Amino acid sequence: MNCNDHCFSGLDSETRAALSRRTFLQRAAGGIGLAALGGLLQRSVTGGEGLAGFPNFPPKAKRIIYLFQSGAPSQMDLFDPKPEMEKQRGKNLPDSIRKGQRLTTMTSGQKSFPVAPSMFKFAQHGKSGMWFSELMPHMAGIADEFCQVRSVFTEAINHDPAITFMQTGSQLAGRPSIGSWVAYGLGSENKDLPAYVVLTSFGSGRKDDQPLYDRLWGAGFLPAKHQGVKFRNKGDPVLYLSNPPGVDRETRRETLDELGALNKKHFDTLGDPDIQTRIAQYEMAFRMQASVPDLTDTSKESKETLEMYGPDVKTPGTYAANCLLARRLAERNVRFIQLFHMGWDHHGGLPNAIKGQCKDTDQPTAALIKDLKQRGLLEDTLIVWGGEFGRTIYSQGALTETNYGRDHHPRCFTVLLAGAGIKKGLTFGATDEFSYNITEHPIHVHDLNATILHLIGVEHEKLTFRFQGRDFRLTDIHGELVKPILA
């Protein structure tokens, strides 16, 4: 029987049914200790072992680290060189290229659309000869680890719907995020940490553009326990993790023992397995109070490691610090780790702003990949690097020798992949000379998401949830596996 059968689409009743036998066995046997119970109920605690039949086949990736660049990085200034554009400098974007496609109202009123060639130098790197601009020296240094996909496209032209689309497969609010889908389908491999962890950082290019919304890691219509747990930059890394001032761990243990004893007594009277689950949750909470600080304590990282990630690594809440945390989460088998770095929305003053962004992200991204590789984790970790859409070749606002801006461009952008199951050193897909339209291998967001799911062992058509009478999935009714990029 397929576990997606609609009778059991919510796991709660399933858990309850599964527990019922054990419950009565245990009661007959005179009960068990709290800690043992905690372990026994672990699967309902962290999202559990996932759905029956998942993964659908032995996966290449055990976990995913998704480095989301919020605001949309400019593909032609970073990865997709267009040297011919120098000849077009300042000339109007030809109608034959624009093809009447819609623009945002930020530039649709512009009298002209002057082509702004990138002012950054490009070079080929590695054995593969992959192109990177001078802004990404560290990532270029490990060019052969990447698969550079230049032909991703999306449907939305504004940030909110576009970033929601990348994350949930729908432009409008209400659907589960990709990490929640994975947590729901595959559950957690770690008994002390959630299956889906989110880390955020501000950019120095344009500090907080684009803003982030809860829905980006929300569970949508899936049970709320599958929502991403955001590790916070200020205060407790996990909400309400610390005991109140004046309460030490010993006192907490003592009160939890009282709580457990009273809850257990109540369970003995009523027999409702939900009470046992509650007991297990409190034990898990107690373990998290130790495991999370242990996770975030990077004081024992070697000097070499810290140096590899760059100076920002010492400042909590930076992209660099989050990359290091991502590695530590990966070591602990957290299934879906997602970083959001803000600051990529460069409508004006792009050259300066993008330098800041690259300074934030280039070295730590490369360090994360190297670090994972050194520890043997890269072979079963999938890395994704990308934003919600691309940017226009024409300048938004005035084009000068040293300055230009770029508007949103949904019709092509570059996404990088690395790690488990990905063909190394491959540049895939192509855009026209204006980086405006795709000329080879168009890859829709749904295709990208189908491929990401595939790499973690999920057939995207099988991971469904019955809601409002319909089996919903991340890729809606679309999505084609991008086979040529698979190793």
Next chain:
Amino acid sequence: MPRLPLLLLGLGVLSATVHAGEIKFNRDVRPILSDNCFACHGPDAQKAKGNLRLDLRESAIKPAESGEIAIVPGKPQSSELIKRIFTDDTGELMPPPKSHKKLSAAQKETLKTWIAQGAHYEQHWGFTKPTRPDVPKLSGPLGNWVRTPIDAFIGARLQQENLSPQPQATKETLIRRATLDLTGLPPTPQEVDAFLADSSESAYEKVVDRLLASPRYGEHIAANWLDIARYADSHGFQVDSSRMMWPWRDWVINALNSNMPFDQFTVEQLAGDLLPSATRSQLVASGFNRNHRINGEGGIIDEEWRIENVIDRVETTGLTWMALTFNCCRCHDHKYDPITQREFYQFFAYFNDVAERGSIQGESNRSGGNPDPLILLPNAEQEKKQAKLKEEIKTAEALRDGAAKQLPSLQSEWEKEFSKQLEHDIVAWKRLEPTEVKSAGGATFTHQSDGSWLAGGTNPANDTYEITTKINAGQLTGILLDVLPDETLPNKSLGRGANGNFVLSGVEAEITAPTLPEPRVAEFTSAEASYQQKGWEVNLIVKDQPKPGAKEKKEKNKSGWAVDGNDPAKRQPRKAMFLCNPVEIPEGATLTIRLLHGSQFGDHNIGRFALSTTALPPSTVKLEGAKIPPTLRAALKADPAKRTPTQQNEITKFYRENTDNPLKRAEAAVAKAKKALDDFNATLPSVMVMKDLPKPREARILLRGEYDKPGDKVERALPAALPKLPDGVPNDRLGLAKWLVSPEHPLTARVWVNRAWERFFGTGIVKTTENFGSQADWPSHMDLLDWLACEFMQPTALPPVNGKPAQAWDMKAMHKLMVMSAAYRQAATVTPQSLEKDPDNRLLARGPRFRLPAEAVRDQALAISGLLVEKIGGPSVKPYMPTAVWDETSVYGNLRNYQADTGEGLYRRTMYTFWKRTAAPPTMLLFDSPSREICTVKRSRTNTPLQALALLNEVTYVEAARKLAERMISEGGATADDRIAWAFRMATSRKPAAEEISVLSKGLAARLERYKKDGEAAKKLITQGASKPDAKFDAAELAAYTMTANVLLNLDEVITRE
């Protein structure tokens, strides 16, 4: 697969697949066909593969495109459907393997039997009007158990399944259950005592009536409606600034407390604005369909988002009242239900006429506010003030009309004067000979031979020069400032700054005279300079000057006029003129001019300058002198009697605009009075409402649901599968609302009673609260659902509430009927038999037991501790939040840097917590609340460690624990055990067993010892939260009790209603 047998156990009771005897299409067959076949052979006619539809019998029994007949009634072996579902040939197999759908053996058998029995179809129950079934008659012990018709239906099914109900819960449990369910708060010990002491037959009913009359009832019931209505305090989407919809929220609470019938509740919210002579309250109610998000992201296309607003209304209305998934038909015909894409856009047409822009722009986008259409909501006092301000406008207008009458004579006098002036060579700028030039910062000024003044001596960082002079009667319309280089200045430049530059940040001028009660301040309207540094334009001075009489002085202007005085090539004499609205100068007046140097660049004061004034009409004044338009000159020269109308108009216009005349003053007064009203109105509460354009917008089918792909034009119409519009109602939103609550409608009443059932029993009779279409879960008690729906519309057995007989669509009476039932009153004890047979308790062989909703979890802690502030309505409040909770949301809106309230805002009921959609209150989300971005009719119910962490450590709960600890010590008795028992009862409504007390008292003793040793820790713990403990408490003792109270507030029994 150890799970399999357990799953099958679950199926044993409720699955549609295992039924002996006759197959029923709706119960047994439709779910199989709908789930597995309809996507390709269903209502989406355009997509029907092989020209076969299995949702219609007439299509299913006819030869399909292939010539084969899918269903031959009575003959399964001749039916292609049966061949295709049993075949081993994967190319032939249905459903195709690619669909990932698979029929179970039991399902295949069901289809076979059904065809053998004649393949009878039934219309989907959700589209058939409910008819009132007979109430089953039970005999024996179950007969005695029955208290309400509900129990007869429940009991009959239990009997059928060989299950028996649990005895009634203890009185303590019962009052706690009912109080939490009806008010979202726990009972007080006094209320429990009163109930325990009341041994009368009606004791429980009295409790229920009391709860239904409590104002807390409306608040609690409303909370669920807020999820449905996607109510929030922010606009959502990227910018997510604030809005004001709480007056609508208060309307809901009020409607529920006053027990407004659900049909009226429906009509007013969907179409209150269209009711004849709609009251303010009805207009507020119509805000229901303005609660959706509104996009304010830069660069968006209005129409794209206006369409989203309309579609949101369609989907929300469909889901809320009919539990239908209209959203499926936005792009294509529905795959499961008989609703076409055309019908979707016909329904859309009812909601398409709102006088809205589609996006939110400007001030309300940045600083928060309500985009049109909206209404203002002044209270009585504010209405008086409004009336007064309106009166003032009228008075000012009367004065203006009077002034207009005397204008012609004044104008002709002026014409004579001005013509005379024109005959002479007029001097535009008259150099001032000041009587005094002062520096606020101690500089000295020397009069130069050319009439200019040179600054010397001290050069403070930011100086102000004040120039005073006598001035002749007449008018002032402008000032000219000459700035000159000088040998003595740094780099022989114009400014005193070390580099030779200056920044003039402001100019002020005022007329004083013995005859004037107040100085007349010049209001500068424009400025111009002979040269200005880039980014330091002279107009900045005028643009940023505070308006005379402005309420708040803007921050001092830091920008201003500079001249690149650091550049050797640019050390030239410069001029700047500042023109103002004409100021009348009486006899014997003094003019004071102030030159302000307030920039961040220190020392940048002007070095050498001269000043001139002008009295000429501002439009004629230039830097270099005056320029009278030749046409005006000609008009004035002409004989007044012979002027053309154009000439006359030119003169009049020039006169009115360029002189200080009574009409101009009166017009300014009118504008001021109007602005006063506008300003006042801007301070009033408002609410967004529905208001249609005078002429409906054209509605079209949108291909693939996209705003820029319009297809056929459509008119308002209702889906054919649902009833027709009732007679005599208009074909508009009001008609649509009345249609929803007409007795013919098959869904509205069923949907509502099912949602009420879910509230009290944990799961709906139809488990899929969010879908009553073809894919709906089969109801656990179809007859009961229909009986309740009929009873809701036409009461026969609904009990009176507080003596008031039940009316049609009576929400309180229906709630009462449910909680009065024996099914509801059972103990929640789980028996192995009932757990194995019915793990989800759909058949109710035991009392329902489930965790409290997010709001009640917090409200209860506040209530038990005594912190709760019970107050209905008003603006949303800001309780404690984790630091940085809004940090990653938009900088463009006004909701960043969350600041918690001080005082009662910290302790109001959770439903009043300020709701920002892109970063909703974290504890609400942790406890399964939706984000309120879209209509959500059902919350999940999860159990996570993050919930445990919140209840253990969040400051609200720590403070509540300390408050409860204080009460334990003050009110709980003398001994530790007494106090523990007292608090235990506060939290659970029951007395603890000795064993329970002993667990807690042991822990308390251990902590007491520890906190006595560590006074610092004790003090830290008991000072959490905004309220502080009374000094009379011993810190160690209070800390120890606080942790005991913390345990109590975390008990599963406490956060669960059982």
